Amino acid sequence: MSATVLDKAWLRARARAHNLHALGVTTVEQLDAALPPPLRPSTLSSTMRSVVVVVRGGYRGLAWARHVPTKHFWAGRILKEVDDALGDLAADLERAGHAALPVLAMALDYAARNPTDLTPLGQGTYLARVAAVLAGLGTLGLNEMLLTPQWGPRCFVGAVLTELELEPDAPLATELCPGLEACGRCAAICPEQAIPLRQPAGASLAEVRHLDCVACARATQPYGPATMARHLTAALDRDSPDERWRLAKDLTTGELWQQVTMHKEGAFTACQECAQVCPVGADYAAIQRSPHRQADLPDGVQHRRGDGWVEVQWVGPQWRWPSPAPEREGLPPLTWMQPQR
Numbered sequence: 001m002s003a004t005v006l007d008k009a010w011l012r013a014r015a016r017a018h019n020l021h022a023l024g025v026t027t028v029e030q031l032d033a034a035l036p037p038p039l040r041p042s043t044l045s046s047t048m049r050s051v052v053v054v055v056r057g058g059y060r061g062l063a064w065a066r067h068v069p070t071k072h073f074w075a076g077r078i079l080k081e082v083d084d085a086l087g088d089l090a091a092d093l094e095r096a097g098h099a100a101l102p103v104l105a106m107a108l109d110y111a112a113r114n115p116t117d118l119t120p121l122g123q124g125t126y127l128a129r130v131a132a133v134l135a136g137l138g139t140l141g142l143n144e145m146l147l148t149p150q151w152g153p154r155c156f157v158g159a160v161l162t163e164l165e166l167e168p169d170a171p172l173a174t175e176l177c178p179g180l181e182a183c184g185r186c187a188a189i190c191p192e193q194a195i196p197l198r199q200p201a202g203a204s205l206a207e208v209r210h211l212d213c214v215a216c217a218r219a220t221q222p223y224g225p226a227t228m229a230r231h232l233t234a235a236l237d238r239d240s241p242d243e244r245w246r247l248a249k250d251l252t253t254g255e256l257w258q259q260v261t262m263h264k265e266g267a268f269t270a271c272q273e274c275a276q277v278c279p280v281g282a283d284y285a286a287i288q289r290s291p292h293r294q295a296d297l298p299d300g301v302q303h304r305r306g307d308g309w310v311e312v313q314w315v316g317p318q319w320r321w322p323s324p325a326p327e328r329e330g331l332p333p334l335t336w337m338q339p340q341r
């Protein structure tokens with residue numbers, strides 16, 4: 001088969017046809033250099049040359065809404081649509097004669113990665129988010145989310161590797177996130193205090209940017225893989241058959257069934273608080289029209305300064321997942337939930 005000559009204009013047109021909203025390109029070499037060894041794209045395939053990164057904006061209606069399960073469910077559906085669109089884009093490249101490999105957001109390799117790779121909010125894998133930064137689609141915020149000029153962090157990101165050599169895009173010249181000292185809204189609202197609340201005065205964003213991935217997973221994945229493992233462990237460890245039956249009939253089993261059969265990708269998107277309050281993005285003024293969003297952080301963010309430090313006063317969210325999974329004593333540590341980055 002003779003290979004079609006492709007360029008980024010062609011790829012962007014195909015991406016639009018698949019309901020993806022932005023596309024950029026970086027190289028496998030650049031992305032390898034920016035990631036820790038287990039997350040490098042060359043571990044997936046040694047023959048790919050370019051990384052095509054795509055972004056899909058969320059619905060303003062989701063950011064406006066207050067019903068947590070609805071927001072949780074539909075964020076998961078958008079994530080599924082992104083994964084489907086990555087497959088369509090890879091098929092376009094293959095039809096044009098170029099090998100392509102979609103890097104699915106939800107396909108976790110438990111030997112090398114774990115569900116913390118999808119924190120915060122299930123926006124996309126760390127690989128895809130860093131690729132998006134290199135491809136000029138945005139920059140990483142204080143909470144390690146991809147912030148874009150159009151949707152701030154209220155978007156989802158995915159990637160396709162291809163053997164096709166494409167001209168890489170340039171990263172943005174400046175950070176979009178002003179950092180903890182000048183903003184800190186995400187840190188003030190995070191229910192798990194997973195985002196830095198304190199920093200030395202004047203420290204750069206690069207020095208402070210961080211996410212406690214395991215803490216974030218408690219809120220974003222309340223009935224995700226970790227809860228499944230803990231619930232099964234708790235049930236199987238019981239000596240008494242009556243106690244095993246009691247745990248099997250616990251409502252946690254029903255919640256887990258709902259996640260597996262209905263929510264699926266939504267198992268990673270239960271908390272969206274940090275994204276909703278982030279002022280970056282052309283959509284933010286519209287987001288703020290919602291009375292629910294205006295009620296976030298009603299007094300703004302209070303910064304305390306002293307002894308060379310700046311601290312954001314934690315406020316927390318207005319509401320969160322209605323019935324968090326119960327913590328049971330005596331469960332073994334989930335070492336596969338340790339952060340990978």
Ligand code: SF4
Pocket residue numbers: 119120121143189190191192193194195211215216217219220271272273274275
């Ligand atoms: S606000 Fe929610 S999604 Fe964001 S970092 Fe905190 S727990 Fe994770």
Ligand code: SF4
Pocket residue numbers: 141142143176177178179180183184185186187274277278279280
């Ligand atoms: S809320 Fe503020 S500090 Fe947090 S990521 Fe957005 S711009 Fe950065």
